[in-house]
Amino acid sequence: MPEVSAIDDLEFFVTIARSPSLTAAAHEWGVSLSAVSKRLTRLEARLGTQLAQRSTRRLSLTEAGGRYAEGATKLMEQRADLEDSMSTDHSEIHGRIVVHSTMGLGRAHIAPLLGEFARRNPGVQTELTISDRPFNIIGTGIDVAVRVGQSPDSRLKMRRLYTNTRIVCASPGYLARHGVPQTPEDLAQHNCLILKENDNDYALWRFGLGDDQRTVRVTGSLGSNDGDVVVNWCRTGHGLILRSSWHVTPMLASGELVQVLADFPRPPADIHAVYSAAAHQPQRIELLLEDLRTGLTERLDAANVDKT
CATH class of the missing domain: 1.10.10.10 (Winged helix-like DNA-binding domain superfamily/Winged helix DNA-binding domain)
Incomplete structure (x- = not known):
């Protein structure tokens, strides 16, 4: 620097x-x-x-x-x-891109994809900021924020990078000891592990689609702002989690975790890129957005193959 x-x-x-x-x-x-x-x-x-x-x-x-x-x-x-x-060399892009992502997605997928992007585009200085909650990127110097769910700020553009949902699951051992919930209301009788990943009401789990939605307030003995921590608690039998499919699909495929309440759909939680609403986006931003979309699709679809 x-x-x-x-x-x-x-x-x-x-x-x-x-x-x-x-x-x-x-x-x-x-x-x-x-x-x-x-x-x-x-x-x-x-x-x-x-x-x-x-x-x-x-x-x-x-x-x-x-x-x-x-x-x-x-x-x-x-x-x-x-x-x-x-630039006299129009085959190479230049400039700086600052990307923000939440912790689990950032570490597991965004960081490797940015590394590949930097290798293909050495003229671009790329920086990744990771935190436990989404940023309002206006006035912060962040060019692209990768987040799960919708952007609350209408002044920003949003592009879907991957179709995602959230899944309720637990370890086989936990379900053997405590039983399998049959309805969302049964969650009140279970230890639910709380992920404090953004500014939403952490303990309010939503079910249903469109106008036909219901919410259930859950409680539990453990909570964290780190998705990996909460998933590991779930894997070791401490309780139920509500977690993005991109994170738990490999564990569902291996049998390490078991999905419950599959008959009760969850609202979509797609992975989006949020960025400036400027009429013209720099070429480096457009290239990065496309790289993230194709890269996430390849990585996460590969993880889904064994499950389907």
Whole structure:
């Protein structure tokens, strides 16, 4: 990473905006906290307004900071597009892409696919941010967010990458000890493992499609924000889980887990890419979206072969 003084104000503040604290931004650049703090103070003085409320542990944008971050992100995209168009080698794309994904999907599939994308497109600097919850990518410098389910922000575009659903399942040992639930209401008598992966009501499990939906509030002795942790608890007989089919299909195929309540359909939970609603997308973004779609289809369909 270049010295913080060599980074232009737009890139500097976009990175600040997507960081949870000044300390995190300093770590990303490999510079001191004081260097980042002084640079931000100088930028605010030049603009004549406060851009962020901050301490060493926490940072939040002011209204002016949010507007500046959103505008800076758009200008950086336009600059990258211009530089792409000036390239004499039109067979190679250039620029930078920042991708966000939730933890389980990011580690298992998005990270390997980005590695393959980078190998095919060495002129693109690709960065992956992984966290336990979806990001609102506006004004954060994130170009593409890969998430399960719908985007809550109508200002963004969304493209389906893979058709997915959520499945209720348990280990054979758990079901032998506690019985098999026959209806969603039976879940009240079971230990349900809670995945706290996003901002939804974690303990509210939904069944049905369209207007014919019902919800069941579940309880359990174990919960985590990491899907792998919850799945491993399920595999070792601690309870029932509600988990994306992409994650548990191999374990269902091997018999390590058993699906229950299969006669009660679940609302779709497709894997989507969320990105800017700009009329023109940079070529590198379009190529990445297509690579993610084809790559996820190949990887996840291969995992489904043994089950079907």
